[in-house]
Amino acid sequence: xxxxxxxxxxxxxxxxxxxxxxxxxxxxxxxxxxxxxxxxxxxxxxxxxxxxxxxxxxxxxxxxxxxxxxxxxxxxxxxxxxxxxxxxxxxxxxxxxxxxxxxxxxxxxxxxxxxxxxxxxxxxxxxxxxxxxxxxxxxxxxxxxxxxxxxxxxxxxxxxxxxxxxxxxxxxxxxxxxxxxxxxxxxxxxxxxxxxxxxxxxxxxxxxxxxxxxxxxxxxxxxxxxxxxxxxxxxxxxxxxxxxxxxxxxxxxxxxxxxxxxxxxxxxxxxxxxxxxxxxxxxxxxxxxxxxxxxxxxxxxxxxxxxxxxxxxxxxxxxxxxxxxxxxxxxxxxxxxxxxxxxxxxxxxxxxxxxxxxxxxxxxxxxxxxxxxxxxxxxxxxxxxxxxxxxxxxxxxxxxxxxxxxxxxxxxxxxxxxxxxxxxx
Ligand SMILES: Nc1ncnc2c1ncn2[C@@H]1O[C@H](COP(=O)(O)OP(=O)(O)O)[C@@H](O)[C@H]1O
Ligand SMILES: [Mg+2]
Numbered sequence: 308x309x310x311x312x313x314x315x316x317x318x319x320x321x322x323x324x325x326x327x328x329x330x331x332x333x334x335x336x337x338x339x340x341x342x343x344x345x346x347x348x349x350x351x352x353x354x355x356x357x358x359x360x361x362x363x364x365x366x367x368x369x370x371x372x373x374x375x376x377x378x379x380x381x382x383x384x385x386x387x388x389x390x391x392x393x394x395x396x397x398x399x400x401x402x403x404x405x406x407x408x409x410x411x412x413x414x415x416x417x418x419x420x421x422x423x424x425x426x427x428x429x430x431x432x433x434x435x436x437x438x439x440x441x442x443x444x445x446x447x448x449x450x451x452x453x454x455x456x457x458x459x460x461x462x463x464x465x466x467x468x469x470x471x472x473x474x475x476x477x478x479x480x481x482x483x484x485x486x487x488x489x490x491x492x493x494x495x496x497x498x499x500x501x502x503x504x505x506x507x508x509x510x511x512x513x514x515x516x517x518x519x520x521x522x523x524x525x526x527x528x529x530x531x532x533x534x535x536x537x538x539x540x541x542x543x544x545x546x547x548x549x550x551x552x553x554x555x556x557x558x559x560x561x562x563x564x565x566x567x568x569x570x571x572x573x574x575x576x577x578x579x580x581x582x583x584x585x586x587x588x589x590x591x592x593x594x595x596x597x598x599x600x601x602x603x604x605x606x607x608x609x610x611x612x613x614x615x616x617x618x619x620x621x622x623x624x625x626x627x628x629x630x631x632x633x634x635x636x637x638x639x640x641x642x643x644x645x646x647x648x649x650x651x652x653x654x655x656x657x658x659x660x661x662x663x664x665x666x667x668x669x670x671x672x673x674x675x676x677x678x679x680x681x682x683x684x685x686x687x688x689x690x691x692x693x694x695x696x697x698x699x700x701x702x703x704x705x706x707x708x709x710x711x712x713x714x715x716x717x718x719x720x721x722x723x724x725x726x727x728x729x730x731x732x
Pocket of ligand 2: 393394395500
């Protein structure tokens with residue numbers, strides 16, 4: 308079994324509102340702090356302050372009694388809504404701030420990439436910052452020389468390498484910070500939301516680089532709102548909610564739980580008056596409902612993979628005599644399109660109209676789905692788009708056979724399948 312690299316034990320962090328705390332908010336300082344812990348020597352960081360008035364309203368629990376372990380070579384995703392405590396956790400692990408109680412044991416050299424702007428010494432150039440960070444990490448000038456070109460090339464800031472970092476855009480700062488962090492061969496890499504800045508191409512290269520890092524057996528802790536990135540990179544995830552760790556498990560399991568908790572509304576949305584309804588001056592949604600074909604529409608119905616479903620949309624049309632059709636896009640909650648179907652195109656008068664789409668049983672998988680609606684005029688002009696008109700969850704039906712694993716895939720069609728012996732040996 309591989310070695311435990313990080314051990315977090317009953318960790319809590321209280322902020323006293325209105326009281327600033329000393330922080331060394333830079334990559335250099337964080338690396339320096341981490342280095343004070345001798346390489347591969349466990350060192351315990353105990354809570355320094357003990358609050359007496361913990362239930363006072365002027366204190367806020369950013370983290371509450373969090374415990375978990377991370378092993379060598381694991382890529383741990385940390386998911387949770389804004390304010391859940393993810394960044395606080397990473398700051399404690401990076402020793403940028405101190406816990407209120409509990410302990411952290413870390414074995415190995417840590418490099419952290421936290422929020423934008425926490426990267427560099429702003430007055431120094433990109434080149435000087437690379438050397439400074441490398442030196443802090445205990446690399447010789449020769450070693451840094453050897454990596455230098457690669458770091459610069461990856462960051463894409465060649466032309467500005469002798470410009471003070473304070474003149475860099477936030478995207479450039481993050482690119483250089485990521486590039487330095489990834490090339491300095493840390494044993495543990497801690498990354499908070501870097502993918503939020505930077506373009507699609509850079510994001511892709513970051514993910515590739517992180518994958519390399521993890522395949523070299525290093526440990527990565529990764530916070531991101533991009534579930535596709537988390538899914539492609541992480542071997543395990545934890546989910547934070549209001550400062551607490553509420554789930555620790557396989558990536559798919561944790562992401563699905565997280566996404567299902569993100570969902571707003573159920574499988575039935577009805578708007579009493581047009582003023583509250585999504586739409587515009589031409590079209591407004593009156594209701595969007597997903598229900599079992601065998602029953603009447605109702606909220607909170609459990610939908611199963613083997614139920615025949617109806618997607619029902621009623622809308623007000625305010626333009627006299629338009630030729631229109633309705634185009635429905637079914638997405639997984641992660642944004643992958645499952646299919647796009649359309650109604651016939653026809654003249655519709657002013658008033659309330661309803662379209663129903665019948666979905667066969669045994670087509671969808673147990674998943675969370677969401678529906679976008681396009682109202683199209685004359686087969687070419689979108690007059691109204693309602694994103695996420697309704698979202699719903701399909702549940703797994705009770706199984707007859709012994710296998711209880713999760714079926715992968717966005718759909719789970721029931722096909723006519725044969726399987727037989729064709730001849731004897
Ligand atoms: N320096 C600070 N002082 C006071 N409260 C803070 C500070 N940093 C974070 N918080 C609070 O702690 C909670 C967790 O924040 P954070 O760790 O940034 O969440 P996340 O990264 O998951 O969005 C939030 O309620 C936030 O407002
Ligand atoms: Mg954060």
